[in-house]
Amino acid sequence: MQNKRTNLIKLGLFTLSGLLFLVLSLYLIGRNQQLFRASILVKTYFRHAGGLVPGNNVRYAGIQAGTVKSVKLINDTTIQLELLIDKEASKHILKNSLASIGTEGLIGNRVVNLVPGDGPAEPIQEGDEIATKKTIDTDAVLETLSVTNQNAAILSAELVQTITRFNNSSAVWKLLEDSSLAVSIKASLSNIEQASVSTKQLTAELNQVIHDLKQERGLVQHLIYDTVMSGQLERTLAQLEQTSQQTVTMTQKVNDLITGVQNEIKEGKGPANAILSDTSMTGSLHRSLSNIEKSTATFNENMTALQHNFLFRGYFRKKEKKNAKEKSN
Amino acid sequence: MTLPPNTKRFLEEAGAIAQFTGRFFREVFRPRYEWSAFIQQCYMIGYKSLPLVGLTGFIMGLVLTMQLRPSLIDYGVESELPAMVGIAIVREIGPVITALIFAGKIGSSIGAELGSMKVTEQIDAMEVSGTNPFKYLVVTRVLATTFMLPILVLLGDAISLYGAYLGVNIKATTSFSLYYTQVFNNLSFSDVLPAFVKSFFFGFAIGIIGCFKGFHSSKGTEGVGRSANSSVVLGSLMVFIIDLIAVQVTDILGFN
Missing domain, CATH: 1.20.5 (Single alpha-helices involved in coiled-coils or other helix-helix interfaces)
Structure with missing residues (x-):
């Protein structure tokens, strides 16, 4: 027992x-599979489910946050996913989160990735819809790649053409094989080098000149930087203008005068005519001048005699003394 | 219509087994339940088989892991080793290996026990004394195999998974917590439940065939040996046939 x-x-x-x-x-x-945990249901819509099946994981920022409850085709282009999100995790998932379909690792199971959206928002609630983020679709990548391939084919065909023409062209080869060309190119280059060296020197000198101009108080510096002087210059120019206007007037008058004199000469009138045209007058004038000369010489003699006169001697002596005193001072 | 003698014998036997099974179902619900005999059989069939099942399960888990590792390394998915081994053990290796060991140990013992009772006319004596031998001998044993095998399968799975854990750790270091997370993350109800359900059928088939072979043993010690032998062979074969049917059924039901 x-x-x-x-x-x-x-x-x-x-x-x-x-x-x-x-x-x-x-x-x-x-x-x-979240059967025994409190969770909330949210929906999201995709154009392509990429092999997602019920039971696949939902991850928020890389952490397990729930599972896919169902994958339904609701019309010809839209797939509705129902996601069961852990109640614990749902407190931290905001309404502006974005959903995308990815894989666990490179060849693992499909997962729905939720990533935070921009800006603040309320936490998700039962029945909310989450916006989707378009991910890189392998098919789309392949399509683009196919276009790229076509382009590459066209490009390579044209390249072949170009190379063929290049090969057939003797001129190009001649140009390439010409050794004198190389020499002259070399010479040109050395000239250019020299020129650039001189340009450099020139620039340095110019720099120096400009520097000096700025520093030293020369004429050019005055011309360029002295504002007072420019005012003066302006005034001077204005005066010069005035003067030139007056000169014009004066020239006019002189002109008139000359014209008048000429007319008088032509008509045989006036003193000018008499001076220029009357020969007898010229003779008398000549005589008068010689007489004046003679009388001046006589006058000089008289004056010298006068100086020696006792009446005036005292005056001249005083004058000499005064002059001597001024010089010594 | 004349059939080849072998075919005729085969069909006869199939019909007899079907009849035997029908009789089992008639008897099982009829009152006067042999509770103490059933519990005794459960102890003998279930508990006493555990060391054998545990040992084979442990070795299977360990070996399977070591055998799978090189292939997984080739594919660069060595980290999926626990998941792979877990699914293999729970879905197929655990139930089938356990059922085969069970068929070898229990099928033969039932066949031999009932066969010797038959040839020593104990069964006839039981009938004379007023005890229903079918109820007392067959129903208790078949029920015991039916209910004990699933439990042996579950324990075998557990031991096997532990063996696999040791196998994983021979050439790598995985914490037990990561190991069981990886195993159970990759298991689903559709892996566990069909395997669990089919092990009931394995147990039932092994029990029925063992009892039938023993109950219809031919006279003489030779007959006992033959019935013990054929109950193991036929029981093991039935395990595979049921496995084949089970995988088709789970596939149709969409559990795969």
């Missing part, structure tokens, strides 16, 4: 441990 009881206990232990393992594994699997 005792033995039977022990057997019974052993059997019970055996059976219970087996069932416990079953229950435990079912629980662990169920926990992965």
Whole structure:
């Protein structure tokens, strides 16, 4: 009887441990599929599900946040996904989050990735719709690549043409093989080098000149930088203008005068005519002048005599003394 | 219509087994349940088989892991080793290996036990004394195999997964927590439940065939040996046939 009881206990232990393992594994699997956790349902819409199936994981910022509940085709271009998001995680997922379909690793299962959107927003709630982010679609990449390939084909064909023409053209080869060309190009280059060296020197000198101009108070510096002088210059110019206007007037008058004199000469009138045209007058004038000369000489003699006169001697002596005093001062 | 003798014998036997199974279902629901005999059989069939099943399961898990590793390294998915081994053990290796070991141990013992009772006319004596031998001998054993094999499969799986954990750690270092996370992350109900359900059928088939072979043992010690032998062979074969049917059914039901 005792033995039977022990057997019974052993059997019970055996059976219970087996069932416990079953229950435990079912629980662990169920926990992965969010069956025993509080969660909320949100929806999102895609044009391409990319092989997503119910039970795939939903990740928020790379952390397990829920699972895909269903993948439904609701019209010809739209696929509706229902996502079960953990209640715990949903507190931190905002309404402006973006959903995209990716893979776990390079060849792993499909996952729905949620990434935070820009700016502040409320946390998601039951029945919300999450906007989707367009991801790089492999098909689209391949399509673009196909266009690129076509372009590359056209390009290579044209390149072949160009090279063929290049090969057939003797002129190009002549140009390439001409050694004198190389020499002259070399010479040109050395000339250019020299020119550039001189240009450099010139520039340096010019710099120096400009520097000096700025520093030293020369004429040019005055001309360029002295504002007072420019005012003066302006005034001078204005005066010069005035003067030139007056000169014009004066010239006019002189002109008139000359014209008048000329007319008088022509008509044989006036003193000018008399001076220029009357020969007898010229003779008398000549005589008068010689007489004046003579009389001046006589006058000089008279004056000298006068100086020596006692009446005036005192005056001249005083004058000499005064002059001498001024000089010594 | 004349059939070849072998075919005729085969069909006869198939019909007899079907009849036997029908009789089992008739008897199982009829009152006067042999509870203590059932519990005794459960202890003998279930508990006593655990060391054998545990050892084979442990070795299977360890070996499978070591065998799979080179291929997974070739594909660069060595990190998926726990997932791979977990799915293989839970879906197929665990139930089938356990059922085969079970068929070898229990099928033969039932066949031999009932066969020797048959040849020593104990069964006839039981009938005379008023005990229903079918109920007392067959129903208890078949029920015990049906209910004990799934439990053995579950425990075998657990031990096998632990063996696989050791196997993973021979050439790499994985914490137990990461290991079971990886295993259970990659398992789903559709992996566990069909395997669990089909192990009931394995147990039932092994029990029925063992009892049938023993109950219809031919006279003499030779007959006992033959019935023990054929119950193992046929039981093992039935395990594979049921496995084949089970995978088709789960596929049709969309659990795969």
